[in-house]
Amino acid sequence: MKKLLVLLAASLVVLAVPAAARDKLKVGISGGDGELIWRKVGEVAGKDGLDVQVVVFNDYLLPNAALDAGDLDANAFQHKPFLDSQIKSKGYKITAIADTIVAPIGLYSRKIKTVNDLPKGATIGIPNDPSNGGRALLLLQAQNLIKLKAGVGILPTVLDITENPKSLRIKELDAAQLPRSLDDLNAAVINTNYALQADLWPGKDSIAIEAAKDNPYGNVIAVRTVDKDKPVFRKLVAAYHTDVVRQFILETFKGSQIPVF
Secondary structure (H helix, E strand, O other), X not given: OHHHHHHHHHHHHHHHOOOOOOEEEEEEXXXXXXXXXXXXXXHHHHOXXXXXXXXXXXXXXXXXXXXXXXXXXXXXXXXXXXXXXXXHHHOOOEEEEEEXXXXXXXXXXXXXXXXXXXXXXXXXXXXXXXHHHHHHHHHHHHOOOOEXXXXXXXXXXXXXXXXXXXXXXXXXXOHHHXXXXXXXXXXXXXXXXXXXXXXXXXXXXXXXXXOOOOOOOOEEEEEEHHXXXXXXHHHHHHHHOOHHHHHHHHHHHOOOOEEOO
16 A cells, blocks of 8 residues: 555656746747748747747838847848848847748839830839838849949949939838839839738739849848857747748749748
């Protein structure tokens, strides 16, 4: 009887030990397509004991501020040039730890069907942040609508326009506002996440789109620099960089989002 009581007591001790705590990460993302991708990432991560809690933002400025302030553990909404420009201008101590997708940016219009139909003096909307604005200008140059100063790299501004044969008026607006302003513009260069939210599909609805191959605007997962070597972030990256997530992106977005891992 004494031996039985000892065994029962031992069993109670084992049962009283709590299960290993799950790692939790709060990740800031953009709404729309990002929510779908990160839902799948969360499913994969959950099987490895990682609880990914998503926080959705509807602009491009708050996620880095929130990450730098410690309100997020990571974010995944921006391409590398945008992150670099934010670090330079705001002094954020943030580091990219992994590549995710590239979303080719497109030129959209509700008034014309082709770039050649743009009238003289047309108004073109572009994002008003340095990296996406520069990206938009490079797309316009690729369509022979403008010419930029040689050597400007991937961050040109409207001041770098050296030739403008159609006398286009470039209107800089908040990136999230561009789809809503499309009726008042001849055309606008719109980031893919905001285009999809407005039911504009890059491959079908754009009148011009940037090339996906060798595209420097690949999106990244970013964390505070001091945290970049923490094992929990290796676990997060591993969850994203799976064939399950890759196939989900390819099948769901049909070219509007392209995995770069």
